[in-house]
Each structure stands twice: as structure tokens, then as C-alpha cells.
Amino acid sequence: MFSFIKQCGFTLIELLIVMVIVGILGVTSVAYINAGVNIYSQGVERQEAVAQARFMLTRLAKELRHATPNSLRLQCEGGCTFDQCLEFIPFQSATHYTDYLPTSAPFNVTAVDFELNNLAQPTIGNWATVYPLHHSDLYDVANNKRLQVTGFVSSTTSELDQWQFSQAFMQESSSKRIYLLAEPVSFCVEGNALYRYQDYGFNVNQLNAVQLQASSGVKRDLLALHISNNLVSNEFFNLDDAALTRNSVLNIHAIMTFNDSEAMMFNHEVHIPNVP
Template identity: 30%
Template sequence: MRMRHRHTGFTLVELVVVIVVLGAISAGTAVYIVRSMEAYSDTVRRDQLTSTARIAVEKMTRELRNALPNSVRIRCTTPSCTSSDTHCIEFFPVQSGSSYESVPRTAANVSFAAVDYIAPQTPATAYVAVYPYSTSSLYDKNNPGPLADYDDSNSDPANGEVYLTSSHRFTHDSPHKRFFLTGPPISYCLGTGGDLRRYQNYSINSAQPVPPAGSGALLAENLQLSDGGTAVTPFRYDPGSLQRNGVVTLDLRVRQDNEWVRLLHEVQIRNVP
């Protein structure tokens, strides 16, 4: 008697069903993985943009807090400025200061006595400022005027002796008998290419240079001067009054791969010269 053996296996229909089911599962899993990776990439990109803007704001804030009173001036804050204009903020950085006994007011002199003070960080290119009452008077740098060149070779900070490079007469006495030692002006400029640059070691100009001479140090990239077709004002300055200090508003918008980050920050500027 012969035994018949029955062979079992998959039918074509079963095989097709399995393939369809596995394909559906794989497609769903792939979509989930892709979306998870896209979400991660977006988060990383936003974090990078935020870091870029935050570093730029922090750098400018630290220097602006030491700005000489009434030295802040801004190019491009009026409605006539567009996204094709370069925006700049300029100021004198305070490096030291103290109180004086008297300064040459009625006649020009080359020195005056003061309370001992700390030497400026850049003594070879420092300036002495006494009662900087207006922005234009500082940048005009006239004699008489509130700004004079500091003479590092003859000055003696430990004994309170302040020498100027040439005879100068200051136009006003400070109510608090205060003088400042500042470095050359500093500018931050944002151009149409989206680069924010820091400029230093250039000559004082009565008309604000936009931008100053030189290439400048790159601080941040991909900043925008247009938001949906509307021109952006990255720098704004509200002068101080009897009730409050001056305020600089920094409005920086960074864009990369259609991702936007905006940082709006206010910096208080000393108001008492």
C-alpha cells in the first residue's frame, strides 16, 4: 500500500497579502522616521539661529552699557530707510574716568588735576570727555568742545594728573565734576548682504560713516532687513529724559532655510554726563 504525503506551503494569494501588509507597515514606519528626523533638523536649525542672534545681542549689549553719555547715534531709523540701506549704530566706549578738581574752562590749557584714576585700555588712542552734552559736539571734536586727545606719555593716573596732547578748552563744567576716558568710536553695521560687522580704530567723523573704513569683524550672518516686504529697523535709540535713561532697542531677525528667529532686546544707556 502506497502512502501519499501532502506538501504544505504558501499560496500565491497569501504571499501577496503578506507583501501588501509589510509594505503598509514599512511605509508608515518610514513616514514616522522621516518626520521625526525633519522635526529634529528643524529644532537644531532654530537653536542655531537663536544662538547666532543671542551672541550678537549679548556682544552689543555689553559694549553699549559702557557707551559715553550722548554719544550714541544711529543711521537709518526714519521711514525713508529701506531694506536696501545699510544700518549702523555708533558710540564712544568708556574705558575709565574719575572726578576732577578743575578743568580749563576760561582759557585753554594742556593739563588738569583730578582724583587718581585707572589708565584707559587704549592709552595711545584715548580721549578725554567732559560734560558731553550733545552728540554733534562730540563728533565735531572742536576746540573749545567736550572732547580732547589724551596724552598718555605725560599723564600720571596714580597721582591724578591728566595731560592733553595740545591746549584745549572745555565748553562746560560737569555738575558732578566728572570726566571720562574713552577709546575711539565703535560701529555695528548691518548691510543688505545680511552680515553684521563690528568696526573700530577709525577716525572720528562729524558725519556718521556708513559703514566706516575697513572690512570690519564679522559678528553674525543671515540677518534680515525685510520682513514680508516691510523694512526692518534693527537699531533704534530713544534719548534719555529727566525721568529715565536712554534706551537702545536691538531688533535682530535671522533667517535660514525658511526658518525665522527674532530677538528684541532693550539696553539702558547712561544718561548723566
């Protein structure tokens, strides 16, 4: 008696068809996953560019609120090349002096005590300014509108302090205001990045980014990337001239590029009080 065993299997054609179908499904799945990954990565880069722009504009506006009147100056206007720098002098605090400024020695100025407003008092070596009308009044010490404090006496019995200087200020302030200055600060657009510089001191002529980097003791901090301004035709900073009847206006025009093809433009105005 014979028994027959039925054998089952796949033909070569069936195997080839299955392999083709599996290959098509694999390629489709990979393409679908890659599309999802690309969309996600583009979204992340877009959010990063927006976040950097928001941080950058907020930081600039916040610091410029403490800019000494008429201290802003630009390294280049009307067509920059490799970089563009905005420089200003922050003030630590401000107060009012009571009498007319002395024109002969001793050069002592009586001013309202900083402690009334919980502000730090000046120390010997600090810089002070009275009635700066142009940025040269602040950066060029020869104009006698930025003088170094040589002595300070804080009264314990009255609300007035004594400031001491080695020479007279050039001009009276119509509002009798005196500013205690901090060190200058520069924001420089270099390539696709924005950097902040400090601790390089006062200079009559404004320094560019290369000169700032070469300065001794300078501190350089990265603030933003993805900047794609063509500085020759689209300057990052634009400064309107100040007048005694209105504030000066700093226009920030930032072009942020991401995903190698997308770009966003941000226009922001910062109003700088200019009446000293």
C-alpha cells in the same frame, strides 16, 4: 509501494499580498521616522534661534553699558533699505578733574589718578572728552570736545595726575568729569545677519555697512543669523532722544525666522546714561 511527499509553498497571490503589506509597513515606518527627524530638526533650529537672540541681546546690552554719554547714533531712521548701523564710542575709563579747565597754554588738566580704581592710565595719542552733549561733539574733532592726549604724568607722591593737551576744551563739565575714549564700534544689520565692526577710526559722518567693509584695517565679526526684519517698516534699532533729565533709550526690535515659516519677535530696551 508508493510514497507521497507533501510539498508546501506560497501562491503568487500570497506573495503579492505579503509584498504589499511589507511595502505599507516600510512606507509608514519611513514617514514616522521622517516626522520624528523633522520635529527634532525644527526643535534644534528653534533653540538655535533663541540662543542666538539671547546672545545677541546680552552682547549688545553689555557693550552699551560702556558707551560714552551721547555717543550713540543711527545710520538711518524712519525707513532703512539694505542695512542699518548703530554706532557708539566706548570709554576705557573715566575720572574727575580738580580745577577749572585751562583756557590758555599750557593746557594741563589735573585729574584723580586712575590707579586708585585699578584702571588703565592714558597714553599719548589716546582721545579724551569733556561734557559731550551731542554725538557730533564726539565724532567731529572741530567741536573741541574730543582732544588727543599729548602728554601724561602719573604722580608717585599724590593721588593726582597731569593730563596734557595741545588746546583747550570747549566747555566745562558740571560734574568735572573726563572720559578716556576707545575706538568707535558699529553694529550693523545686513540682510539676515548682525555684524560688529571696530578698528575703523572716527568719522564725522556715520559709515554704512558697505563703507565700513571698505575701510582699511576694519575688523568684522558675525554675531547673529536668522534676522528677518523688513528694515523699511520694522527697523532693528530705534533710539529715543536723550535729555539731561533722563537717560536715552535704545529699543531693539528683532524678528528671528527659522524653519522657513516660524518667526519670533524680541523687544529689548537698553538704557544709556547720557549725563556727561
